[in-house]
Amino acid sequence: MAAVRNVLISGASIAGPALAHWFGRNGIRAVVIEKAPSRRTGGYAIDIRGKAIDVAMRMGVLDGVRAAETGIGGAAMVDADGRVRARLASGLVAPEERSLEILRGDLVALLHEAAPEAEYRYGTSISALEDRGDRVEAVFASGGTESFDLVVGADGLHSNTRGLAFGPERPYRRFLESYVSIATVPNHLGLDGEARLFNTPSRVAALYNTPRAAGAKALLLHRTAVESDVDRAAPAAQREHLREVFAGMGWETDRILADLDRAPDFYFDSVTQISMGAWSKGRTVLLGDAGYCPSPMSGQGTSLALVGAYVLAAELAARDAPEPALAAYERRMRPFVAANQGIAAPGLDFIAPKSAMGIGARNALLRSGPVLRLLSRFDSRLGKAAEAIDLDRGRA
Numbered sequence: 001m002a003a004v005r006n007v008l009i010s011g012a013s014i015a016g017p018a019l020a021h022w023f024g025r026n027g028i029r030a031v032v033i034e035k036a037p038s039r040r041t042g043g044y045a046i047d048i049r050g051k052a053i054d055v056a057m058r059m060g061v062l063d064g065v066r067a068a069e070t071g072i073g074g075a076a077m078v079d080a081d082g083r084v085r086a087r088l089a090s091g092l093v094a095p096e097e098r099s100l101e102i103l104r105g106d107l108v109a110l111l112h113e114a115a116p117e118a119e120y121r122y123g124t125s126i127s128a129l130e131d132r133g134d135r136v137e138a139v140f141a142s143g144g145t146e147s148f149d150l151v152v153g154a155d156g157l158h159s160n161t162r163g164l165a166f167g168p169e170r171p172y173r174r175f176l177e178s179y180v181s182i183a184t185v186p187n188h189l190g191l192d193g194e195a196r197l198f199n200t201p202s203r204v205a206a207l208y209n210t211p212r213a214a215g216a217k218a219l220l221l222h223r224t225a226v227e228s229d230v231d232r233a234a235p236a237a238q239r240e241h242l243r244e245v246f247a248g249m250g251w252e253t254d255r256i257l258a259d260l261d262r263a264p265d266f267y268f269d270s271v272t273q274i275s276m277g278a279w280s281k282g283r284t285v286l287l288g289d290a291g292y293c294p295s296p297m298s299g300q301g302t303s304l305a306l307v308g309a310y311v312l313a314a315e316l317a318a319r320d321a322p323e324p325a326l327a328a329y330e331r332r333m334r335p336f337v338a339a340n341q342g343i344a345a346p347g348l349d350f351i352a353p354k355s356a357m358g359i360g361a362r363n364a365l366l367r368s369g370p371v372l373r374l375l376s377r378f379d380s381r382l383g384k385a386a387e388a389i390d391l392d393r394g395r396a
C-alpha cells in the first residue's frame, strides 16, 4: 500500500509534472496547481544530464526530448567588435551522449503530456497550510479548502510552499554574488544554431539562437558582492538596473538593452542556491528548485528536479507511511544535490571571469591544447556530479 493516495503539488513546470507522471503510474491522485494563468511556454535552453537522462527514458519522454534538442552547435567568445577570440565546441564541457539540451517550454510540454491523469488548476496558489498530522488542509487563493495526504512544493526558487511551511527565504538563500537576465530579442546577428559570448570583467553578454524558436535569446549576467532586493523589484526597475550595469559595455549590449523593453518573456533574478537542513516538515515536502536550487550556473537544476521526482515517487510507492518515505528521499538525494550544487562556482568563473586577465587566460586556454585537459577536469566534475546517484538503491 503506497504511503499516500491524494497529493497536492504546487508548481506545474518541471518538478511538478514529473512527479505527477509517477503518481499517475502508481494510481495516486495528483492535483497540480500553478500560479501562471496557463501552461508556460518558451523560455531558455536547459540541460538534461547523466542520471536524469535515465529518468527521462524510464518516463518514456526521452525520444521526445531528443526530437526537441536545441541543436546549438557551440559557442564563440567574441571581442567588443564581434571578432571571434576563442571557440567552445559542444560536447567539450560534458560528454554528448550523457547531455541533452532542450528549451524549457518544450520540456514542460513533454512532461505535461506524460502526466495526463493529473488534475491541473491554473491561476491559483496555496494561501495557507494546516498540517493535521494525518492530512494537510490547503486553503487556495482562488477560494476553497481541501484535504490532502501530502503537499509537495515544486514551486521554484522562491517557493510559496516553502514560505508557508518553513518560513521566509532569507536563511535558506546562498547568494552566488551575481544577477542574471534572459529574454527573447530579435536575431539581429542572424545567428543560426550558435551562441556568442562577450565578456568584460565580471560581466557577460550572450546571444544564442536555436532552430526551435524564433529570434534570439539574450543573456546578461553580472557579478557583484552587493546583494540588493532588485530581484524582487518590478521588471521596469530591473531593466533600469541592467542599463546602469551594462550600458556602454560594447558589442551588442546597447541593442540588447533597448530590445529588453519589448521582450515578451523578460526574466531577471539573483543567482542563488537554496540550502536547507530538511526538505520536509510533517506532510509537506519540497522538490526541485524549491528545496535545493543549485542555480543556473550549475546547469543541473532540471536534472535535480527530474531525478528528485523519480526518487520521491519511488520512496512513497515503496513504503506504507509518508515519514520514512520522505526521510529516504532526503537521504538518497542529499549527496547528489551537494555534488551538483558544488559545480556552480567553477561554472560562474568560467562564464564570467572577474578580471581582464582572467578573460584573456580563459580564451587563450580555449585556443590551446591544454584546455582539453582543463575542461576534462571540469567535465569529469560535472560528469561525476550528474551521475552521482543510484536510481535503484534503497527502495526496499
Ligand SMILES: Cc1cc2nc3c(=O)[nH]c(=O)nc-3n(C[C@H](O)[C@H](O)[C@H](O)COP(=O)(O)OP(=O)(O)OC[C@H]3O[C@@H](n4cnc5c(N)ncnc54)[C@H](O)[C@@H]3O)c2cc1C
Binding pocket: 010, 011, 012, 013, 014, 015, 016, 033, 034, 035, 036, 040, 044, 045, 046, 047, 048, 104, 124, 125, 126, 154, 155, 156, 157, 158, 159, 160, 161, 180, 181, 182, 287, 288, 289, 290, 295, 296, 298, 299, 300, 301, 302, 303, 305
Ligand atoms: C536563466 C536560467 C538558465 C538556466 N539554465 C539551466 C541549464 O542550462 N540547465 C539546467 O538544468 N537548469 C537551468 N536552469 C534552471 C532550471 O530552469 C531550474 O532548475 C528548473 O526549472 C527547476 O524546475 P522546478 O520545476 O523545480 O522549478 P521552476 O521551473 O522554477 O518551476 C516552478 C513553477 O512553480 C510556479 N509557481 C511559482 N510560485 C507559485 C505559487 N505561489 N503557486 C503555484 N505555482 C507557483 C512557477 O510559475 C513555475 O511554473 C536555468 C534557470 C534560469 C533561470
